[in-house]
Amino acid sequence: MSLFAEFRLLPVDRLDELERHADVEAEGFAEFGAFVESHSRRLSDYDGSGYVYSTLLEYLFEQQIDLEESAFGELAARLSGWRYSLCLLLTEEHKREYLEMLNPDNFDPVELGCFYNDFNDTQSTDMGGPMLEATRVLHRNLREVGPETVLMLTLE
Numbered sequence: 001m002s003l004f005a006e007f008r009l010l011p012v013d014r015l016d017e018l019e020r021h022a023d024v025e026a027e028g029f030a031e032f033g034a035f036v037e038s039h040s041r042r043l044s045d046y047d048g049s050g051y052v053y054s055t056l057l058e059y060l061f062e063q064q065i066d067l068e069e070s071a072f073g074e075l076a077a078r079l080s081g082w083r084y085s086l087c088l089l090l091t092e093e094h095k096r097e098y099l100e101m102l103n104p105d106n107f108d109p110v111e112l113g114c115f116y117n118d119f120n121d122t123q124s125t126d127m128g129g130p131m132l133e134a135t136r137v138l139h140r141n142l143r144e145v146g147p148e149t150v151l152m153l154t155l156e
Contacts, residue, residue: 003050007141008040008152043141050155090151102139
């Protein structure tokens, strides 16, 4: 089964509506998808497997970059339960605190690849590059966040 990562920029003032549309009891998937499509802007996507982000987020957490804590963490958790394998809502606070730390120049692909192998109990020789590219995409998209917007990273 594949997992895809998608990045969208949403207005903060639409998050209540997003939550209402995400409730599986109240809305079908098509209605939710139409809401997201019409009220957000799709940003650069990661072309590789979304599973890389599962590992990258754990690596970042161990580097004191906690992207799961958020002013909208409860909503992100509900969206993860209702619609996605994982949903993060990244704010301007994340941008202020972590943007420089997420600069891809700060990461060593060899170290990233070793972490990937340890975390996933694999012996892959080429995962440092995809992990670094996932960091680049995350960094590039986080730059887009402003005081009136959030970055929604979803894995599905």
